[in-house]
Amino acid sequence: MQCGGRPGSILLMTMHLSLLDNLRINHGGMTKACLRRSRALHEQLGIETTILTVNDDPTFPVVLRRVREEPDLGPSKVRNFYCDLADPKIVRKIADLAVDQRTDLAIPELPRRMAEARPDGVYGRVCKTSAEGDLTVYFDRQLRPFLLVESNNVSTGKPLVSVLSRPSVLSRRSSIVYQGPLHILKQLWVDTIIGEGPAILTFDDNRVARTFKDYFRPNVGKIFVQHVSHLEGGEEDNAKGRLRASYRDVFRSLGNFDALVTLTEGQQFDIAERLEPSCRIITIPNVNYSPDPLPSSSRDPRRGVIVTRHASEKRVIHALEAFGIAHDRDPCISLEIVGGPVDSDEYRAVAEFIDAKGLRESVTLVEYDPAAAERFISGGFTVLSSTYEGFGLVLLEAMSRGAVPVSYDVPYGPRGIINDGVDGFLVPNSSVAELAERIVEVADLGADHPMRHNAMSKAMQFSPEAVADRWRCLFVEIEDSFAERNRLLAVEPRLKEFRVSRDGCRVFLHVSGVTERDAVSMRIEAFDTLTHIDTAVSSWRAGEVAEFVLTDESRPEAGAEPLGIWLRIENQQVSTRYRVQWPSSWPQWTVSKTRYGNVNV
Numbered sequence: 001m002q003c004g005g006r007p008g009s010i011l012l013m014t015m016h017l018s019l020l021d022n023l024r025i026n027h028g029g030m031t032k033a034c035l036r037r038s039r040a041l042h043e044q045l046g047i048e049t050t051i052l053t054v055n056d057d058p059t060f061p062v063v064l065r066r067v068r069e070e071p072d073l074g075p076s077k078v079r080n081f082y083c084d085l086a087d088p089k090i091v092r093k094i095a096d097l098a099v100d101q102r103t104d105l106a107i108p109e110l111p112r113r114m115a116e117a118r119p120d121g122v123y124g125r126v127c128k129t130s131a132e133g134d135l136t137v138y139f140d141r142q143l144r145p146f147l148l149v150e151s152n153n154v155s156t157g158k159p160l161v162s163v164l165s166r167p168s169v170l171s172r173r174s175s176i177v178y179q180g181p182l183h184i185l186k187q188l189w190v191d192t193i194i195g196e197g198p199a200i201l202t203f204d205d206n207r208v209a210r211t212f213k214d215y216f217r218p219n220v221g222k223i224f225v226q227h228v229s230h231l232e233g234g235e236e237d238n239a240k241g242r243l244r245a246s247y248r249d250v251f252r253s254l255g256n257f258d259a260l261v262t263l264t265e266g267q268q269f270d271i272a273e274r275l276e277p278s279c280r281i282i283t284i285p286n287v288n289y290s291p292d293p294l295p296s297s298s299r300d301p302r303r304g305v306i307v308t309r310h311a312s313e314k315r316v317i318h319a320l321e322a323f324g325i326a327h328d329r330d331p332c333i334s335l336e337i338v339g340g341p342v343d344s345d346e347y348r349a350v351a352e353f354i355d356a357k358g359l360r361e362s363v364t365l366v367e368y369d370p371a372a373a374e375r376f377i378s379g380g381f382t383v384l385s386s387t388y389e390g391f392g393l394v395l396l397e398a399m400s401r402g403a404v405p406v407s408y409d410v411p412y413g414p415r416g417i418i419n420d421g422v423d424g425f426l427v428p429n430s431s432v433a434e435l436a437e438r439i440v441e442v443a444d445l446g447a448d449h450p451m452r453h454n455a456m457s458k459a460m461q462f463s464p465e466a467v468a469d470r471w472r473c474l475f476v477e478i479e480d481s482f483a484e485r486n487r488l489l490a491v492e493p494r495l496k497e498f499r500v501s502r503d504g505c506r507v508f509l510h511v512s513g514v515t516e517r518d519a520v521s522m523r524i525e526a527f528d529t530l531t532h533i534d535t536a537v538s539s540w541r542a543g544e545v546a547e548f549v550l551t552d553e554s555r556p557e558a559g560a561e562p563l564g565i566w567l568r569i570e571n572q573q574v575s576t577r578y579r580v581q582w583p584s585s586w587p588q589w590t591v592s593k594t595r596y597g598n599v600n601v
Contacts, residue, residue, distance in 0.1 A: 015199040022055035039074030044468035058121030093192040095177035213253035221478040234387035255577035263391035264416035290400035301380035318385035325436035340368035376401035389413035400459035423454035504551035526558030
């Protein structure tokens with residue numbers, strides 16, 4: 001990627017935040033990728049990243065200490081939403097920002113047993129269930145409540161959170177400083193961290209991205225990183241495959257982000273073709289840290305190492321079936337499987353399969369190990385049999401340590417990393433027999449075979465230096481477009497009128513603030529499949545009223561799905577879109593043609 005030079009001091013003036021749903025001791029590939037990116041940005045560019053998590057865990061400081069024992073995190077600061085709310089100073093900052101929020105709803109009666117509770121970490125919590133709904137009370141180490149979460153507030157009939165100030169010497173009573181939805185409170189929390197300065201928020205988790213999809217602040221950029229396939233359950237038909245349900249809210253709102261980052265060029269192409277998002281879309285792979293130099297070790301080419309998370313989409317039993325076939329042909333082949341959680345149904349199924357097939361002597365199961373990647377140094381190969389992968393960071397961890405990968409050719413990671421037959425092997429998806437054939441072949445490679453050196457060379461292409469420079473280019477591009485983006489955010493399109501004619505439905509929108517360099521179009525989009533049709537402006541009135549002619553060809557093929565209407569504005573620097581609210585007082589319309597060519601509305 002080529003991008004213009006930029007004084008490092010300007011980039012360093014911008015606050016960089018990475019937002020995760022949670023941080024666990026036995027975290028998976030997505031969290032690892034986030035931590036390594038933050039570490040690489042610090043080492044290569046001097047950019048300090050603060051990682052924000054929103055999971056409810058009173059023992060979070062203990063978890064953080066354990067995570068810091070691993071090298072991935074580096075010096076990045078880490079903050080947690082609930083732990084911060086336990087700090088009266090943070091609550092006072094939220095109070096200053098929430099002066100316009102209503103705080104007149106009555107506080108429910110607190111559970112009596114709270115006085116007997118003791119926090120087991122930074123804060124504690126107790127729950128109370130009643131006919132009206134559930135109430136969770138969060139309190140600090142002095143047993144002072146600071147947050148109330150109601151599943152059903154009696155006044156509003158909706159979920160409600162209330163933030164309380166702590167009693168002071170002058171006033172021994174708590175006061176309400178915020179009442180409203182939880183997602184707005186999380187946005188206010190981020191506001192207290194950002195302050196007035198420019199910032200860039202990077203979302204690695206779709207759950208947190210949903211919380212901030214409508215979050216707009218001047219000079220604050222938002223980036224969403226797509227870590228998994230955008231299609232449901234490993235489907236490969238990009239045109240007709242179902243979009244991943246848990247990501248649809250984010251996909252609908254990509255126009256509210258400054259960039260969508262994919263991990264492979266193949267997925268970038270497919271998402272651009274399928275969704276045509278109103279934001280930048282760019283490929284930046286995950287960072288891989290290769291051991292330098294590679295520690296000397298006695299490598300056993302016939303010993304395979306699989307590092308995985310035991311989940312249904314990982315299909316570990318596929319790898320075991322293939323290994324069993326390969327082991328029948330070469331009894332010297334062995335396998336080590338590292339990962340958890342050990343209390344999952346998938347882990348138990350793997351253990352039972354090993355016993356049922358009589359593989360206990362040749363297959364070893366090992367629990368989660370934060371240093372699991374180092375086991376590849378003494379192994380000869382690894383196997384990946386997932387249904388889908390967003391990237392496949394574990395492949396690079398193996399390749400950088402000389403273990404040759406054998407992987408199903410699933411979307412999207414493996415085919416973006418492995419050059420089949422050169423630095424690893426790609427096998428048709430779900431072909432256990434061919435997977436076994438390649439395991440036999442790779443187990444016969446010598447400890448110093450050229451394919452191992454090719455694999456290590458490939459892994460170097462994903463070095464911290466190379467990946468950090470791509471992020472630098474994206475940060476520069478986003479920061480340079482702040483002024484233009486802020487101009488477009490000030491545009492407030494309003495439906496003015498509509499007319500029905502033989503040509504179709506003519507819709508007029510008042511759109512002030514656009515210039516000649518802005519391309520304006522209207523998109524009609526299906527709610528679930530996100531299939532869409534874009535219609536360009538037919539004409540302008542007085543430079544501010546855009547006319548669109550909508551015909552039967554303007555409606556996407558979406559069956560009975562509800563449709564949304566969006567206004568898209570884009571130029572060479574930025575692209576964004578606005579939801580057009582069709583007034584309920586106007587006729588609700590659909591457009592179609594009769595058999596005689598007339599238009600029905």
